[in-house]
Amino acid sequence: MxxxxxxxxxxxxxxxxxxxxxxxxxxSRAFGPMFNKDLGQHILKNPLVAQGIVDKAFLRPTDTVLEIGPGTGNLTVKILEKCKKVIAVEMDPRLAAELTKRVHGTPDQRRLEIMIGDFMKAKLPYFDVCISNTPYQISSVLVFKLLEHRPLWRSSVLMFQREFALRLVAKPGDSLYCRLSVNVQLFAKVEHIMKVGKNNFRPPPQVESSVVRMEPRNPPPPVEFKEWDGLMRIVFGRKNKTISANFKTDTVEEMLENNYKTFCATHDRMIEDPLNIRAKIHGILERVGVAEERAAKMDQDDFLRLLVAFNEEGIHFC
Structure with a gap:
């Protein structure tokens, strides 16, 4: 040739x-904007699912709603029908522009405020209810940022990867019961309210999704979270081992001994001579009655009793 x-x-x-x-x-452009997979953008396209999420939020006409990740506004327009105002936090300026165009010239325009930027870095305004369909890679950080927000909000309806959602609602003895379950349930009531299949999104994610509703405990429990989480890190380090076994590691004993010495020095307390931190820890576990228990089977009350017993002896976890 x-x-x-x-x-x-x-x-x-x-x-x-x-x-x-x-x-x-x-x-592709004819069907909407190009989605950024790096940002985990999966737009909810099923109007029945969107309506179900709004219904489960039990919105009031006087509510201000914080929506995280509004995308092109399929949920936003339904939320606006039920409340006084929506504050939508969107990281992608292109999607924010799509949402702006969607409500332009309608009565909803003046009731929608769009914040462009990273939700995790944003200073959150006052809101009554939060509704979110956000990238799943920030799920845990999102939950705790909401729980730390003051003033307390009434409820949040949040979309998550199915397994993450099931961890949030897991109870003692469940296979997915973990440190996350205990930490979140200490500060909020969590309820699984809806399963959402992959095909309800565009583009479809690789995993199934679920929607949960969270209601913060009001007033919140009088527990310092860092202290609580420090204990949870130890007992759930190997959740199917005994509590006693989880405390019998050089790293844990050294950390608690240093914390104990610091506490005694700052509170004018005498330190035992010689100090046997292992025996001291074991004595507390025996007294509370959890030495041979396993974290996977213990509940909030068990952990609270354990934390109080350690703190009364001057042993802290942060």
Missing amino acids: PKVLSKKRGEKAEKKEATSQSSAAAA
Whole structure:
């Protein structure tokens, strides 16, 4: 075959491929903006699911709603029908522009405030209810940022990866019961309210989803979270080992001994001489009656009793 003919065929093939890619891109734009997979953008497209989420939020006409990750506004417009105001936090300026255009010239325009930026870095305004369909990679940080927010809000309806949602609601003895379960349930009542399949999103995620409702405990329990979580890190380090076994590691004993000495020094308390921190820890576990228990089977009251007993002896976890 002559080289000229071969070259022409190659050029035709390249042009055909370029035309095909251009057509695909145009078709994609016709159905909405291109989504950024790095930001975990999966837009909820099923209006029945969106309506179900809004219904489960039990919104009041006087409510201010914080919506995290509004996308193109499929949930937003339904929320606006039920409340006084929506504050939508969107990281992607393109999607924020789509949402702005969607409500432009409608009565909803003046009741929608859009904050463009990273939710995790944003200073949150006052809100009554939070509704979120956010990237699953920030699920844990999102939950705790909401729980730390003051003043306390009434409820949050949040979309998560199915397994993460089931961890939030897991009870002692469940296979998914973990440190996350205990930490969240200390500060909030959590309820699984809806399963959402992959095909309800565009583009479909790789995992199934669930929606949970959280209601913060009001007033919150009088527990310092860092102190509480320090204990949880130890007992759930190996949740199916005994509590006693989890405390019998050089790292844990050294950390608690240093914390104990610091506490005694700052509170004018005498330190035993010689100090046997292992015996001291074991004595507390025996007195509370949890030495041979396992974290996987213990509940909030068990952990609270344990934390109080350690603190009364001057042993702290942060």
